[in-house]
Amino acid sequence: MASIGIFYGSTSxxxxxxxxxxxxxxxxDLCDLYSMEEDFDDAEDLLKYDYLLLGxxxxxxGEVQNDWREPxxxxxxxxxxxxxxxxxxxGAGDCDGHxxxxxxxxxxxxxxxxxxxxxxxGAVSTEGYCFEHSSSIxxxxxxxxxxxxxxxxxxxxxxxADWLTLLKQDFPAxxx
Ligand SMILES: Cc1cc2nc3c(=O)[nH]c(=O)nc-3n(C[C@H](O)[C@H](O)[C@H](O)COP(=O)(O)O)c2cc1C
Numbered sequence: 001m002a003s004i005g006i007f008y009g010s011t012s013x014x015x016x017x018x019x020x021x022x023x024x025x026x027x028x029d030l031c032d033l034y035s036m037e038e039d040f041d042d043a044e045d046l047l048k049y050d051y052l053l054l055g056x057x058x059x060x061x062g063e064v065q066n067d068w069r070e071p072x073x074x075x076x077x078x079x080x081x082x083x084x085x086x087x088x089x090x091g092a093g094d095c096d097g098h099x100x101x102x103x104x105x106x107x108x109x110x111x112x113x114x115x116x117x118x119x120x121x122g123a124v125s126t127e128g129y130c131f132e133h134s135s136s137i138x139x140x141x142x143x144x145x146x147x148x149x150x151x152x153x154x155x156x157x158x159x160x161a162d163w164l165t166l167l168k169q170d171f172p173a174x175x176x
Pocket of ligand 1: 013060061102
């Protein structure tokens with residue numbers, strides 16, 4: 001088992017592709033990849049890892065992607081203990097077509113895992129993003145890495161590279 005677990009939910013494959021890209025950047029020896037739809041059973045899958053990268057696109061009006069719904073609901077009830085776990089969030093959205101609810105899913109995951117005791121890292125400056133509103137901003141920053149393959153796909157690779165550099169502070173495996 002690798003030291004980092006990447007878990008993603010993706011409806012049309014965008015966040016899936018991003019998750020695969022992140023895994024390729026980090027190296028398959030350092031991180032395992034899980035689809036929330038196909039590979040996830042329960043919170044124990046997440047709790048196997050001390051370091052987690054969680055990917056979730058936003059649907060509806062600022063809501064989490066479908067495959068995360070039930071797991072989040074179950075965790076709200078069961079309250080698994082994520083203290084000692086370090087988590088960074090990423091996910092796809094659409095800053096133009098859905099600019100009033102841009103990447104809202106990240107804020108939902110942030111609140112949930114924080115409430116379960118996790119340390120959330122990897123906040124990203126809103127600079128360079130064009131959107132009307134996002135519920136994923138805390139203390140002036142996005143709680144994770146927003147990526148927009150609809151309008152700004154040319155920025156994705158650099159945004160991922162910058163984010164992985166930032167995560168070195170909190171993910172020892174990335175700094176080695
Ligand atoms: C019906 C619908 C609702 C959407 N709602 C949002 C939204 O509220 N906020 C947002 O940032 N993006 C929204 N999007 C954009 C998707 O998040 C975007 O297309 C993303 O790339 C999908 O990623 P996925 O294939 O990993 O699920 C929506 C797209 C559709 C088709």
